[in-house]
Amino acid sequence: MPMAPTRPPSAPPSARILLAAENAIESAGLRAMLEEGTGWQVAEVWDSQHLLQELLAQRPDALVLDERLPDASGTALVQRLRENPDYATLPIVLLLPVGSGTRHRLAALRAGASDCLTRPFDPLELRLRVRVLLARQVPEAERVAHPKGTVVAVFSPRGGVGKTTLAINLALALAQTGAQVALVDMDLARGEVAVALRLPTAQTLADLEEKELADPTPASLQKASCLYKAGLVAFPARGSPQEAEEKTRRIASAALLALQGLYAYVVVDAPSDLGEGTLELLDAADQIVVPLAPDLASIHSTARVLEIFRSLGYEKPVHLVCNRVGAAKELTRAQVEEGLGGREVLEVPHEPEAPRALTLHRPLLEERPESPAARAIQRLAQRIQEAERLSRRAPEEAEQVGLPPTPLAEAEEEAPRPRRVPLRALLPLAALVALVAALVPLVLVLRGPGQGASVQVGDAAPAFTLPLVGGGEFALEEKAGQVRVLTFWHTRDTLCRHQAVILAWGHKTYGPRGVAVLGIDPRDDEDRVRALLEGEDRPPGLEGPFPVALDPRGEVTARYGVQKFPTTFLVDGQGKVVARYEGVMTQRQFIEELERLGIAP
Incomplete structure (x- = not known):
């Protein structure tokens, strides 16, 4: 209804x-x-x-x-x-x-x-x-008069797992049940909902004036929306790292509360980080959907996220969704569930026609509504509706029904699932884990960069020597006594290009004060880096080149445990990591971190 x-x-x-x-x-x-x-x-x-x-x-x-x-x-x-x-x-x-x-x-x-x-x-x-x-x-009477919609946050700490695609198709599946649904793109830095559905972004939630954002009305929210089809209204983002930094937390605080009073379901495409704005979104959500890939790296990052949810005391339903990509060496569903401590995972089968649907800017549920992948997403929508109905029942009724998924706080007390895998079936997974731990060089070749042990604040920065674009080398140990800013990035990502502008400013501003600023690129060759720093591909605001080292085999990237780009490490004169940023390190953060080390701009 x-x-x-x-x-x-x-x-x-x-x-x-x-x-x-x-x-x-x-x-x-x-x-x-x-x-x-x-x-x-x-x-x-x-x-x-x-x-x-x-x-x-x-x-x-x-x-x-x-x-x-x-x-x-x-x-x-x-x-x-x-x-x-x-x-x-x-x-x-x-x-x-x-x-x-x-x-x-x-x-x-x-x-x-x-x-x-x-x-x-x-x-x-x-x-x-x-x-x-x-x-x-x-008061209770007013809450009854103003029914509250259900906020569903689709969140993953890793890119490339189909987060936005799942959010779009989930919103459509809920709308197909007759509910009024809002699809909100809160990944303001990327704006992928607008790209996927070919939506206009002349007016977005980030454009609301101060008084409109302080007390949103249906009229003010309508200005930032696009009617995709009957029952589904989209609130797109234009893809601006600056807006993401400034507006995410404000919108999470006010607009979501207003949208809950207007729609039965509010599906949020959340940013892929755990910054303040994203935590605000997850706090406000009634249910969370976490997509993952069937590989060890994705299982590891998902397990870490579930642990954070437990530490936050979340008792809300968390739905785990494994997106298949059709690779030959993907882990089985049983192995994925075992790697996540026995948590149930809903599997979305590989759909060969998915790339065509993306090209046509049509959700899979419209292009291939009878496909196994579309039916799996419809089952996810049913689970969300069941969990929502269960949350509105009396506690004694909820105990009798026992609908999945189990809240995180109660996961350890749950009875064993009937699909639990015998230990002997998991021996291939155990062997694979042992191989990852013992044969790091081989893992780097097979799995690519970024899967090593993560370097954290307080650790000694691992030494390295890498070739510089334009000639010469950068040896970390030769910069002993200097503050070093090391950013792992590449030229093909919007956030990385924004970070390049800040690195160029930092090199120009702090280089004369003895600060060594270095970009480390594990994905591009010298010609592509030069095109971005010096050619027509330069991002707006780039004040000139800055030192960039190439890491073609990804060995240094893996040694630092980088899994997301950009990631920045601040290393003091003694070689200790004093700050780490995943995502864009802003100009303000750049200044504040160096001021803590006694270096003024």
């Missing part, structure tokens, strides 16, 4: 906000941010003792809490508050210090924070996040 378009509930205009900041100066700035254009009543405290007193006296609608109070850490206070039933559902936004990474965010969320923001942040984003949390605290 299509959901009637209704306006989602807004945050109360006279909400009471308790602000706990590090000192009076910080508090004054934060209070001004919160009060601007909201009508909220903001009370201030500057230590944990007064915080606890004001919570009892004020009974606020939300708490904005600084991680660095003079007498306590914000994360510890959140955990303490959550142990009190009176504050179990109080919306708490934790403000993390500059330089906080995913580890800090995970710790805060595990402690019970409703949301986190890392300094520096946009004042609008702070207001948006508080507004979203307040809107979710509406």
Whole structure:
């Protein structure tokens, strides 16, 4: 049954906000941010003792809490508050210090924070996040009057597994059941939904004005949408790394909440990273679909993602989908499931006509609706609907039905599945794993670069010597005493081309200060690199060439454990890795990291 378009509930205009900041100066700035254009009543405290007193006296609608109070850490206070039933559902936004990474965010969320923001942040984003949390605290009667749609995030930590194709076809499969469905491309850096369906991108969610984004309406959202067919509305992205950096978290905070009030299902094509914006999307999702390939690298990265989901306390359904590509040496479904600890995997068979459907800009469910692959995606849609119906039932009914998939928090207690594979059937997989561990050079040849042990912050940077484009060599050990910025990239990827612009700027700005900036390309030859740096293929904004080393056999790329491009390592003068970025390292991050090492621009 299509959901009637209704306006989602807004945050109360006279909400009471308790602000706990590090000192009076910080508090004054934060209070001004919160009060601007909201009508909220903001009370201030500057230590944990007064915080606890004001919570009892004020009974606020939300708490904005600084991680660095003079007498306590914000994360510890959140955990303490959550142990009190009176504050179990109080919306708490934790403000993390500059330089906080995913580890800090995970710790805060595990402690019970409703949301986190890392300094520096946009004042609008702070207001948006508080507004979203307040809107979710509406009375039961109002929640019944405004039914909430189901957000399904399609996420994979690896490219090349059919994430966007699966998201498009899943949205179409749900629409074919009669539901009103929104397909939202939140992979703003790539914008592949628009490319796949040949959609216009003159107006997107990223173009909404500040007031529209702060309080989205059906009219404002309609400007950013395209009606693909009856029952399916697409919200495309144009493919801009700059928009991805600036807008992902804002849209995740506000637009998704609004879309839930307008559509029965909101299918989100999520970015392939675990940055702040993506975690925001996954937090907001009711169900998550994780596509993977039938190979060891994909199984490994998927297992890591499932572990992160557990650490976040996700109890939402997670559907694992194995996309077949028809290769001769693919792992079997049984081997994939065993590699994922016995988790059930839905298999999408290889479809030879899939490339033709892509060429015609038609989803597989339209081009080949009777194919085994299309039927598998329709089964996935049925599972999502079953899980959604189950979530709306009383707990005792849910126990009787027992529909898959099992939430992650309960996965270990699940009864063995009937398809569990005998140990002897897994001996080929065990042998393959042993081969990978013992014969690294052979693995590099068979599987390509990027599958070695990953170099992390605090590790010593592995030494290497590589030939430079234009002549000469770059030897890492010869740069001892210098700060080195090493970026693994190639010329054929949109994000890598954007990173090249930042590397050229970094080389020009910091090279005279003794910083060695190096791009390491494992995929291209010298002519192709020169074409990008010096020829007609130059990306806009590139200020000139920068040093690029070629890694034709991928050995250095594998030694650093790079699986995603671009990936950047910051190495200090002692040869220790002090920062690692997967995805684009922005100009701002470039400056901040070098300032921590005492180097000003």
